[in-house]
Amino acid sequence: MINEYVRLLKARNWMKKNQPFLYSWHAYVGFELDLFSQFRSWKTVKEVASSRNLQEELLLRWVEVGLSIRHLKKKGKDKIKTASKFSLPSTPKNPRSTGIILKEMMELHIPTLLSYPELLRSNKKNTFDHEEHGPTVARTSSLLEQLALPRLMKTIKKNKMERIIDIGCGEGGYLSRISQKFPQAKLAGIEINEEVADSARTNCKDIPNIKIVTADVHEYSPDQQADLIMVNNLLHYIQPEDRKQLLSRLKRWLSRKGSITIITPILHSKKGEEFSSVFNSFFSAFENLYPTPTEEDIHQIAKELKLKVKTFKPVITEGGWYFIQLSNR
Numbered sequence: 001m002i003n004e005y006v007r008l009l010k011a012r013n014w015m016k017k018n019q020p021f022l023y024s025w026h027a028y029v030g031f032e033l034d035l036f037s038q039f040r041s042w043k044t045v046k047e048v049a050s051s052r053n054l055q056e057e058l059l060l061r062w063v064e065v066g067l068s069i070r071h072l073k074k075k076g077k078d079k080i081k082t083a084s085k086f087s088l089p090s091t092p093k094n095p096r097s098t099g100i101i102l103k104e105m106m107e108l109h110i111p112t113l114l115s116y117p118e119l120l121r122s123n124k125k126n127t128f129d130h131e132e133h134g135p136t137v138a139r140t141s142s143l144l145e146q147l148a149l150p151r152l153m154k155t156i157k158k159n160k161m162e163r164i165i166d167i168g169c170g171e172g173g174y175l176s177r178i179s180q181k182f183p184q185a186k187l188a189g190i191e192i193n194e195e196v197a198d199s200a201r202t203n204c205k206d207i208p209n210i211k212i213v214t215a216d217v218h219e220y221s222p223d224q225q226a227d228l229i230m231v232n233n234l235l236h237y238i239q240p241e242d243r244k245q246l247l248s249r250l251k252r253w254l255s256r257k258g259s260i261t262i263i264t265p266i267l268h269s270k271k272g273e274e275f276s277s278v279f280n281s282f283f284s285a286f287e288n289l290y291p292t293p294t295e296e297d298i299h300q301i302a303k304e305l306k307l308k309v310k311t312f313k314p315v316i317t318e319g320g321w322y323f324i325q326l327s328n329r
């Protein structure tokens with residue numbers, strides 16, 4: 001009898017623990033099909049299904065979940081409207097919509113984590129498709145900018161840095177924000193993915209002091225020294241055994257007062273270990289993505305390259321993301 005009771009309690013517990021998934025799933029579907037915009041004014045399920053050419057029965061089920069978790073509200077017998085919820089993602093037409101994080105989680109992270117039993121059994125790994133996922137990943141990374149920028153701005157100001165290179169610059173968010181604050185600075189972004197580099201060029205097109213180069217950092221050399229080289233959310237693309245060599249190359253590009261700054265989740269981080277460990281479970285599921293460094297790895301590389309670890313501080317405590325500054329002196 002007790003055993004039956006415990007069994008039930010455990011099952012209930014897992015169901016409850018999984019409840020937050022409902023919110024993410026519902027918001028993801030709404031974002032992907034732009035349904036929250038469709039229901040911006042009172043509409044019936046039938047109207048939206050027919051105007052968007054969607055399966056009416058499944059749309060009705062999605063609406064029912066939305067009503068139960070209050071993403072949607074109802075008037076009369078069948079009129080539905082999006083609730084004015086601050087947490088809901090805006091339309092996918094908005095390049096800054098937070099829905100992009102749902103897309104990455106649902107289309108990339110969760111399927112990969114679910115494939116763990118199969119991967120473990122088969123001794124195989126997935127291959128990360130940079131072409132396919134590059135634009136989404138570059139966009140989700142940029143969500144961190146807001147938190148990391150104050151530290152970067154402070155470093156640039158304090159050290160009067162004028163020539164700045166961003167390695168794996170994504171869509172150029174860091175560069176454009178830095179140029180707004182430091183219009184005299186000369187900025188360059190190096191980005192391997194052509195589509196992402198094109199977006200960076202479009203985003204920075206009115207800023208003459210930013211140059212975006214489509215290149216692999218391993219094959220690029222700058223035409224002059226840099227005061228700051230940023231390596232933001234890039235290390236998981238670089239094999240652990242190649243990181244020292246890469247940083248050693250970057251060091252050679254630095255001016256005397258120059259620094260390399262790194263933003264990355266830290267493996268076995270003191271803060272936010274749950275998140276950084278699952279992030280690393282994700283990276284390790286791919287043959288061409290790699291676990292992020294530990295704090296000791298960074299100190300070891302810095303020591304071997306005679307770089308000083310000036311800063312090692314969390315930027316997103318709950319995510320295990322750190323801001324690191326390695327300087328020439």
Ligand SMILES: C[S@@+](CC[C@H](N)C(=O)[O-])C[C@H]1O[C@@H](n2cnc3c(N)ncnc32)[C@H](O)[C@@H]1O
Nearest residue numbers: 141142168169170191192193216217232233237
């Ligand atoms: C996760 S995104 C981060 C973008 C941006 N740095 C940020 O933090 O928001 C990493 C970017 O590095 C680029 N990248 C990866 N390997 C690279 C390489 N070897 N050379 C240049 N860029 C690279 C990817 O295409 C991707 O856009």
